[in-house]
Amino acid sequence: MAVSVTIDDVAAHAGVSIKTVSRVVNREANVSEKTRNKVMAAIEALNYRPNQAARGLAGRRSYLIGVVYDNISPNYLINLQSGMIETCHAASYGLALCPVAYAETGLVEHVMAWVRHSQVDGVLLTPPLTDCAPLLVALEKAGVPVVLVSSLGAGQVPAVVIDEVEAARQMTLHLIALGHTEIGFIKGPAAHSASQSRYEGFKAALAGAGIAINGAYVVEGRFDFDSGEIAAQRLLKGKRPTAIFASNDDMAAGVLHAAHKLGIAIPEALAVVGFDDTPISRQVWPSLTTIRQPIREMGNHAADLLLQLIAKKVLVEDGSSMVFQHGFELKVRGSSQKTSI
Amino acid sequence: MAVSVTIDDVAAHAGVSIKTVSRVVNREANVSEKTRNKVMAAIEALNYRPNQAARGLAGRRSYLIGVVYDNISPNYLINLQSGMIETCHAASYGLALCPVAYAETGLVEHVMAWVRHSQVDGVLLTPPLTDCAPLLVALEKAGVPVVLVSSLGAGQVPAVVIDEVEAARQMTLHLIALGHTEIGFIKGPAAHSASQSRYEGFKAALAGAGIAINGAYVVEGRFDFDSGEIAAQRLLKGKRPTAIFASNDDMAAGVLHAAHKLGIAIPEALAVVGFDDTPISRQVWPSLTTIRQPIREMGNHAADLLLQLIAKKVLVEDGSSMVFQHGFELKVRGSSQKTSI
DNA sequence: TTGAAAGCGCTAACAC
DNA sequence: GTGTTAGCGCTTTCAA
Numbered sequence: 001m002a003v004s005v006t007i008d009d010v011a012a013h014a015g016v017s018i019k020t021v022s023r024v025v026n027r028e029a030n031v032s033e034k035t036r037n038k039v040m041a042a043i044e045a046l047n048y049r050p051n052q053a054a055r056g057l058a059g060r061r062s063y064l065i066g067v068v069y070d071n072i073s074p075n076y077l078i079n080l081q082s083g084m085i086e087t088c089h090a091a092s093y094g095l096a097l098c099p100v101a102y103a104e105t106g107l108v109e110h111v112m113a114w115v116r117h118s119q120v121d122g123v124l125l126t127p128p129l130t131d132c133a134p135l136l137v138a139l140e141k142a143g144v145p146v147v148l149v150s151s152l153g154a155g156q157v158p159a160v161v162i163d164e165v166e167a168a169r170q171m172t173l174h175l176i177a178l179g180h181t182e183i184g185f186i187k188g189p190a191a192h193s194a195s196q197s198r199y200e201g202f203k204a205a206l207a208g209a210g211i212a213i214n215g216a217y218v219v220e221g222r223f224d225f226d227s228g229e230i231a232a233q234r235l236l237k238g239k240r241p242t243a244i245f246a247s248n249d250d251m252a253a254g255v256l257h258a259a260h261k262l263g264i265a266i267p268e269a270l271a272v273v274g275f276d277d278t279p280i281s282r283q284v285w286p287s288l289t290t291i292r293q294p295i296r297e298m299g300n301h302a303a304d305l306l307l308q309l310i311a312k313k314v315l316v317e318d319g320s321s322m323v324f325q326h327g328f329e330l331k332v333r334g335s336s337q338k339t340s341i
Numbered sequence: 342m343a344v345s346v347t348i349d350d351v352a353a354h355a356g357v358s359i360k361t362v363s364r365v366v367n368r369e370a371n372v373s374e375k376t377r378n379k380v381m382a383a384i385e386a387l388n389y390r391p392n393q394a395a396r397g398l399a400g401r402r403s404y405l406i407g408v409v410y411d412n413i414s415p416n417y418l419i420n421l422q423s424g425m426i427e428t429c430h431a432a433s434y435g436l437a438l439c440p441v442a443y444a445e446t447g448l449v450e451h452v453m454a455w456v457r458h459s460q461v462d463g464v465l466l467t468p469p470l471t472d473c474a475p476l477l478v479a480l481e482k483a484g485v486p487v488v489l490v491s492s493l494g495a496g497q498v499p500a501v502v503i504d505e506v507e508a509a510r511q512m513t514l515h516l517i518a519l520g521h522t523e524i525g526f527i528k529g530p531a532a533h534s535a536s537q538s539r540y541e542g543f544k545a546a547l548a549g550a551g552i553a554i555n556g557a558y559v560v561e562g563r564f565d566f567d568s569g570e571i572a573a574q575r576l577l578k579g580k581r582p583t584a585i586f587a588s589n590d591d592m593a594a595g596v597l598h599a600a601h602k603l604g605i606a607i608p609e610a611l612a613v614v615g616f617d618d619t620p621i622s623r624q625v626w627p628s629l630t631t632i633r634q635p636i637r638e639m640g641n642h643a644a645d646l647l648l649q650l651i652a653k654k655v656l657v658e659d660g661s662s663m664v665f666q667h668g669f670e671l672k673v674r675g676s677s678q679k680t681s682i
Numbered sequence: 683t684t685g686a687a688a689g690c691g692c693t694a695a696c697a698c
Numbered sequence: 699g700t701g702t703t704a705g706c707g708c709t710t711t712c713a714a
Contacts, residue, residue, distance in 0.1 A: 006690095006691055006692085007691065007692065008691080016700075016701085017700065017701045017702075018691090018692080018693095018701090019693085019694095019700070019701060019702080020699090020700060020701075022692070022693065023699095023700085025692095026693085029699095030699055030700080031699070031700085032699060032700090035699080035700080049457055049458055049460075050691085050692075051398070051460070051690085051691050051692070052394075052397075052403065052459075052460060053393075053394045053395075053396075053397030053398040053403060053460075053690085053691080053692090054394075054398050054690070054691035054692035054693085054706090055394075055691080055692055055693075056393075056394030056397075056692090056706090057392070057394040057395050057398050057690090057691080057692070057693090057705095057706045057707065057708080058691075058692040058693040058694075058705080058706055059692075059693050059694080059706085060693090060694095060706070062393065062394060064435075071419055071423065074415035074416045074418070074419040074420075074620075075415045077415070077419060078412055078415040078418060078419065079415075081438065081440075082412065082440050085438055085440060092458075094405075094435070094437055094459065095437075095438065096435055096436075097422065097426055097436065097438075099422075099423050099426060116390055117390050117433075118393075118435065119390075119392070119393060119394075225620070225623070225624050250624075253624045254624075256626065257624065257626050260626040260627075261626075279415075279566070280621060280624060282566070283566050283591075283594045283595075283598065283621060283624075283625065284624065284625060284626070285597065285598050285601040285602075285625070285626065286601075347706095347707055347708085348707065348708065349707080357684080357685090358684070358685045358686075359685090359707090359708080359709095360684070360685055360686080360709085360710095361683090361684065361685075363708070363709065363710095364683095364684090366708095367709085371683055371684080372683070372684085373683065373684090376683080376684085391707085391708075392706085392707055392708070394706085394707080394708090395690095395706070395707035395708035395709085396707080396708055396709075397690095397708090398689095398690050398691065398692080398706085398707080398708070398709090399689080399690055399707075399708040399709035399710075400690085400708075400709050400710085401690070401709090401710095683714105684713105684714080685712100685713085685714075686711105686712090686713080686714095687710100687711090687712090687713100688709105688710085688711085688712105689708105689709095689710090689711105690707105690708090690709085690710095691706105692705105692706090693704105693705095693706085694703100694704090694705090694706100695702105695703090695704090695705105696701105696702085696703085696704105697700100697701080697702075697703095698699100698700080698701075698702090
């Protein structure tokens, strides 16, 4: 870390006090246009960059926000991370990573120890950690600002989401429009709120179309490839559905794998659809019909929200909702109807 | 960032000076066993965690190392990241991320600006950035310690790698052992050193088996799925090879996609193999024969090496080589020979 | 083997 | 609108 030019150098160069430089750097009010320009010029001329350690020490902050995640889907995560980094960087903040295993014992203690150790100013929570109520309580008690991604959570925690229920409903309507009435559904783990929402949307579409739901066609997976394959093996035994809606792409890819093994033609003998539009959806054969979420933008938004919370520019008030909904898109590909891909 | 207990509290509790506490925390020599124990007990009792900002300010370091990467393969990256984070965390260091696009103009300036701004104490470079000579020069000139991952680079830069040539050679021998003599090869981008090494291994195996190389069967891709598919379309037109070795899994998956479209049976009519053992290799149909690298462990090792370089426990001396080779593993699956997967 | 003093570069609180 | 002063919590330097 080669830092040489300090705030004193800039102040001297601009002929002002260090406090004024500090004001300009931190975009505070009460600096005349003229002074600001002088200081900016000095910063430019000297190529000055504030020392984060000194800022943090004096300001009692770390200029760091954390993301806690369970590595379920690398594609989802990397995209989310880049969105978050982009926003953090623009605000001279850093992003600290806390990878965990959702199922591990002592999860809450692990995360809280990390929060204390890394001294982050706030925390972004991704699914399924968004659904861990004890963790939310512990963070709240510790006074750490939190923003949830892709999940509503419980209570008043700010969140950046898509309308999962509506997305799943539209996906189901797509299958119904293709003539399917015998539709299998692979749920995610019960503990994930996304599992519930997607299943709800599925049920709503069926109900709307007057199609009775067949309990034997609904099974549960773990959101990963293997569990999708296993679930499909159960669904495809004996009398079977003509379409399967898997709650995410990884499981849908597992369904394709199982169908291939059984020699079932896709989409002629079986339509398969997923959710998330991860790269795997385009890399399997045939490509998966799925739902695209603007993940990177959601990462931007979540980080931005958290920074505002930290700066107390936005306050979480009792009774006010801080849920921000992003749009989604139905991507129709070869796994549900004959196309060129 | 709720930090309350400071080094003074610990010193008071243990009945020593703050310097002694500092010595214990930093594992310095010249502290008696008895004093050390007293201090450790106090740290434990008060649940003390050193303030990174203060450490950084006083010690003129950021306690941060950076990874620069182009998001080519999320799976590879997430695994590498977790390895690096693990090691960093154990050393009370943080990991800062710098995502870039290898092809962008002003890449070197971008990275150097980030290095100055984030004030990292050292940098880890992943492929293909390891092959960007101007960047290596700029980092060296700035006096920033660097470690390369998965690439030899040029000159004396420390690196953590696998023997790519040998791995590609063994993969090719596997195909030859299955009876193939007409083998197609999809290279990676010429600018990546991995592309060269893997191709070399391929050629070495053919030469060793007395098989002449057919120039028409060697094409170049960009290490991504789409380029693999396009390359396969070319290779599979007219007289075609009986096996295709793609230099990474993403391209191999693209080959499978193309073969499926053309109705070519895998592995009966065409054997396909990849490289990297990314999750996609198990998620396509049939599963891909590939080479597994211990990515996470390489992440550990690279971070560890960089920390030693920063602490000057290890020095890069002229004439000494600092290349550390990890083992690899040939994973045989259904895309090259009939198996159950 | 241990400690005292100085100061890293910045922000906060308050003065002007 | 601008400047002064006093630390933030630690490592460094030097002395004991």
